[in-house]
Amino acid sequence: MSTLTLTLNGKSAEVPAGTTLRQLVAETIGREVAVDGTAADGGRLGVAVAVDRHVVPRSAWDATVPRDGAAVDLVTAVQGG
Template sequence: MTDQTITITVNGDPRDVVADSTLAHLVTELTGKPLAADGTPEDGSRLGVAAAVDGAVVRRGQWAGHQLSAGQSVDIVTAVQGG
């Protein structure tokens, strides 16, 4: 990683991230759970999170390879149980 940062929008709020961050890095930062290459938590727990970049859902298995770019809009949503 580099020391340069870019600004993206996360759930409607501007956020600075390291320039070569991936979606997996961002989800790890937001959830506090390190992720394996396939997007699952390394500790085997459930994540319950979905992510979209510029309105397009990104499959969990693609998070590690999805590099973020300046100006992108990222939505991170959490599954909620109830009725």
């Protein structure tokens, strides 16, 4: 199986070639993510994704496969002050 190397939140990560942002988000946060980018359990995800500093809309996560060497940032909302 072929892999590609990403920079995920500032750290090097190897993922299977063809991994979509939706799959990457699900694996990273440990929750199932629906094709439309929402939480499969109906809750809130509180996650935003940028690839090479460009925000990718949730609706595009399932169709977006980062290129080898891409910088992917997953930002999680945290409540509090």
